[in-house]
Amino acid sequence: MSEASPAKAYALHLGVIALLFALSFLLPEYYHGLLARIMVLAVFAMGYNMLFGYVGLLSLGHAMFFGAGLYGAGLAVIQLGWNVPAAFAVGLGCGAVLALIIGLLALRTTGVAFMIVTMMFAQVFYLLILYFAVWTGGDQGQVVPQPARVLNFGATSLDLTNPTVRYMSALALFSLVLLVTLATVRSRYGRVLVAIRENEERTKMLGYDTFSNKLIAVVVSGAICAASGAAYALLFGYVGSSFASVQYSILPLLWVLLGGAATTLGPLIGTLFMYYVIDVTSGYTSAYLLIVGVALILLVLFFPKGILGTIRQRWLGWLP
Amino acid sequence: MTDKNGFFDLSKTTLSRRTALKGLAAGAGLAVAPGFVRYSQAQSSAPIKIGFQSHRTGIGAAYGRWYEKTTAAAVKAINAAGGINGRQVEVIIEDDGTDPGRGAEVVGKFATQHKTDIVFGTLFSHVVIGSAPAAGEAKIPYFVVSEGHHVASTKLNRYVFQPGITDVKSQIQSMAPWIAANAGKKVTQIFPDFAFGYDHRDYLPPALKAQGAEVIAQIAIPPTESSFTKYFPQIPAETEVIYHVMVGPAVLTFVKELGEFYGSNRPQLFGFIDSLEAVDINSPGLEFLDGSHFWEGSPRYAQPDDSAAQKAYRAAVGIDDNGAAVGDPKDVSTAAHMFGCWETLYVVKKAMEDAGYKGPEDRAKLVEATEALTAFAEGPEHPQGPKTFNGKIHQCFGIQNISKVEGGKLKVVHKTKIEDGLYEAEGDYTKQAL
Numbered sequence: 001m002s003e004a005s006p007a008k009a010y011a012l013h014l015g016v017i018a019l020l021f022a023l024s025f026l027l028p029e030y031y032h033g034l035l036a037r038i039m040v041l042a043v044f045a046m047g048y049n050m051l052f053g054y055v056g057l058l059s060l061g062h063a064m065f066f067g068a069g070l071y072g073a074g075l076a077v078i079q080l081g082w083n084v085p086a087a088f089a090v091g092l093g094c095g096a097v098l099a100l101i102i103g104l105l106a107l108r109t110t111g112v113a114f115m116i117v118t119m120m121f122a123q124v125f126y127l128l129i130l131y132f133a134v135w136t137g138g139d140q141g142q143v144v145p146q147p148a149r150v151l152n153f154g155a156t157s158l159d160l161t162n163p164t165v166r167y168m169s170a171l172a173l174f175s176l177v178l179l180v181t182l183a184t185v186r187s188r189y190g191r192v193l194v195a196i197r198e199n200e201e202r203t204k205m206l207g208y209d210t211f212s213n214k215l216i217a218v219v220v221s222g223a224i225c226a227a228s229g230a231a232y233a234l235l236f237g238y239v240g241s242s243f244a245s246v247q248y249s250i251l252p253l254l255w256v257l258l259g260g261a262a263t264t265l266g267p268l269i270g271t272l273f274m275y276y277v278i279d280v281t282s283g284y285t286s287a288y289l290l291i292v293g294v295a296l297i298l299l300v301l302f303f304p305k306g307i308l309g310t311i312r313q314r315w316l317g318w319l320p
Numbered sequence: 321m322t323d324k325n326g327f328f329d330l331s332k333t334t335l336s337r338r339t340a341l342k343g344l345a346a347g348a349g350l351a352v353a354p355g356f357v358r359y360s361q362a363q364s365s366a367p368i369k370i371g372f373q374s375h376r377t378g379i380g381a382a383y384g385r386w387y388e389k390t391t392a393a394a395v396k397a398i399n400a401a402g403g404i405n406g407r408q409v410e411v412i413i414e415d416d417g418t419d420p421g422r423g424a425e426v427v428g429k430f431a432t433q434h435k436t437d438i439v440f441g442t443l444f445s446h447v448v449i450g451s452a453p454a455a456g457e458a459k460i461p462y463f464v465v466s467e468g469h470h471v472a473s474t475k476l477n478r479y480v481f482q483p484g485i486t487d488v489k490s491q492i493q494s495m496a497p498w499i500a501a502n503a504g505k506k507v508t509q510i511f512p513d514f515a516f517g518y519d520h521r522d523y524l525p526p527a528l529k530a531q532g533a534e535v536i537a538q539i540a541i542p543p544t545e546s547s548f549t550k551y552f553p554q555i556p557a558e559t560e561v562i563y564h565v566m567v568g569p570a571v572l573t574f575v576k577e578l579g580e581f582y583g584s585n586r587p588q589l590f591g592f593i594d595s596l597e598a599v600d601i602n603s604p605g606l607e608f609l610d611g612s613h614f615w616e617g618s619p620r621y622a623q624p625d626d627s628a629a630q631k632a633y634r635a636a637v638g639i640d641d642n643g644a645a646v647g648d649p650k651d652v653s654t655a656a657h658m659f660g661c662w663e664t665l666y667v668v669k670k671a672m673e674d675a676g677y678k679g680p681e682d683r684a685k686l687v688e689a690t691e692a693l694t695a696f697a698e699g700p701e702h703p704q705g706p707k708t709f710n711g712k713i714h715q716c717f718g719i720q721n722i723s724k725v726e727g728g729k730l731k732v733v734h735k736t737k738i739e740d741g742l743y744e745a746e747g748d749y750t751k752q753a754l
Contacts, residue, residue: 028432028433029432029433030428030429030432030433032432033428033432034425034428037425130513130514133514133515133518137449137515138514138515138518139446139514139515140445140446140449140468140470140515141420141446141449141450142449142475143449143452143453143475143476143477144453146453146456146457146477161453161457236424236453236454237453237454237457238420238424238449238450238452238453240420240421240446240449240450241446242419242420242421242446242450243421279425279429282414282415282417283414286376286377286415288377288415289377
């Protein structure tokens with residue numbers, strides 16, 4: 001992989017952000033709403049990519065971090081009546097603390113064992129949501145009341161249920177996480193993560209504390225996923241256990257694999273692709289998951305490193 | 321040659337009164353010309369578009385299929401009788417995968433892409449609750465056929481209605497008097513350890529207590545469980561009635577193992593047919609249910625005293641006397657619930673006609689017109705039975721059926737009264753802004 005000048009990489013990412021901003025004024029109403037949702041879930045995928053793509057740790061339990069953000073923020077509003085910024089902070093904090101605890105335990109394992117341990121913890125988290133149904137609403141979930149989803153700045157207020165405000169909020173979160181991800185992977189710390197992925201023993205031998213570096217990556221990854229979950233609860237008004245189920249641990253993996261693991265923009269591409277394939281094909285047949293499956297097989301055959309990963313390998317070696 | 325009357329004199333630019341009148345007359349003539357008439361009517365005679373949020377895939381697929389059949393039959397009947405406000409009804413279906421996240425997207429798609437007049441037809445509670453915020457924000461009326469208590473709890477929003485099927489709290493409350501009087505006073509509940517089971521766990525004990533009976537044990541079974549024998553020793557020996565509401569594919573194993581546990585000397589059994597919707601009551605392993613009783617919203621099997629409306633409804637939907645698809649006895653319907661689609665569409669029709677509904681700009685009027693409804697008489701539009709409607713909590717109340725398994729069929733042995741299922745309103749949607 002050849003190295004891009006920082007200006008080139010940042011220009012590309014700022015260009016993507018500018019394009020998404022412009023799309024807010026160009027897209028038809030339905031796709032405008034859908035893209036807001038996709039950007040929030042792309043943040044989830046970016047959080048996953050941080051650990052899977054750059055550290056090489058395949059987790060099957062990231063739904064618990066998304067769920068921690070979702071329930072942390074949602075319940076802070078529903079049960080405690082807290083305002084939006086406080087609730088978002090609670091969601092983010094819940095995800096980060098959970099990631100720290102899970103990281104401390106799960107990082108004692110690697111490979112398949114890491115997958116299984118993370119999946120088991122996520123299952124525990126999911127069952128706890130069902131067990132404490134009195135507060136969480138169990139499998140039915142709960143609505144975050146519309147009047148509470150307002151962001152107050154002194155005399156002015158922003159209604160998060162307004163489509164434009166929602167889109168711009170999603171874009172702001174997406175942009176922030178995208179730029180933080182880019183800065184992280186281009187930093188010295190990012191190179192250490194890639195070194196761990198490529199050869200952990202050699203990295204250790206060079207004097208790096210790989211456990212601490214991996215733990216920080218788990219916490220950052222968990223916090224980003226929690227930010228996505230918190231934003232989902234506050235922007236779309238629903239917290240439900242299905243978002244903490246195993247399906248939502250597998251989805252970010254698929255999105256990242258599709259878009260290109262260890263590429264900064266791959267998670268967005270993968271999420272967009274999956275969403276649109278499902279949205280379009282479900283209009284024609286109830287067997288749309290079959291079509292999704294075929295599309296995935298074709299992608300694996302012709303784009304084995306995901307869409308952006310393959311483009312980087314074949315044509316644009318400088319892509320971050 | 322000069323044009324004396326100046327008709328062709330282009331230099332004469334002043335508009336005379338006569339010219340103006342001629343112009344107006346010509347314009348009016350154009351306006352009443354056939355082509356223009358066709359154009360102006362295009363908006364008022366365009367079909368009413370109903371967005372059907374269907375569980376085509378996922379855990380609710382068996383229900384979704386029959387909800388679609390019932391909806392198609394109701395729409396056919398409504399259109400044959402002239403439609404709604406003289407306009408034909410068109411149903412647009414989107415699959416929500418029985419998933420709340422996708423459900424919310426589908427509601428958004430109906431509101432902003434298909435631009436339907438309403439959204440309709442959702443069954444599973446978590447999909448309703450997940451989709452309700454999207455409906456409220458898009459200000460599109462959302463008519464669900466879910467039987468969950470979530471609408472009546474007034475925790476959703478003003479745009480969500482359930483006018484075609486009673487809610488589970490009302491159903492449970494209606495069952496209690498019959499159970500206490502006919503089955504037994506000491507009841508053990510066995511229910512799935514998730515929300516559907518929790519409704520039964522929470523609402524049955526107070527309802528039975530009011531009838532002088534009691535719940536002596538509550539056994540929650542995890543939804544992932546595939547064998548149940550280990551739970552049965554928890555059933556107290558003095559149990560007179562086992563009240564079971566297990567759902568999903570494991571129900572056959574549950575019944576079989578319960579039969580093996582008790583043999584021929586069992587307590588009374590009372591269940592909700594939700595467990596066995598779309599399942600043949602004569603399936604191997606279900607013999608143990610012979611003589612037991614079930615709640616049914618609408619009877620699966622044709623009854624000797626079926627009304628003409630009930631017979632016409634069954635024929636229109638295409639179910640035979642055993643509640644299976646005509647021509648395919650193995651394709652058992654979800655008869656206890658799917659009538660709700662039929663009745664809800666007729667409520668929508670009534671409310672749209674009351675509101676003089678013309679298009680999406682009248683959605684608020686439609687909400688208010690629905691809230692103003694108070695009762696639905698039994699008849700072709702409401703074949704399950706008469707209902708009352710509480711506009712403050714957007715929920716209907718109706719009669720329930722208790723059926724006995726006899727000779728491989730479900731025979732209705734008791735019908736409750738509407739009053740049996742009434743309860744205090746927990747809030748008031750009409751106070752929310754439109």
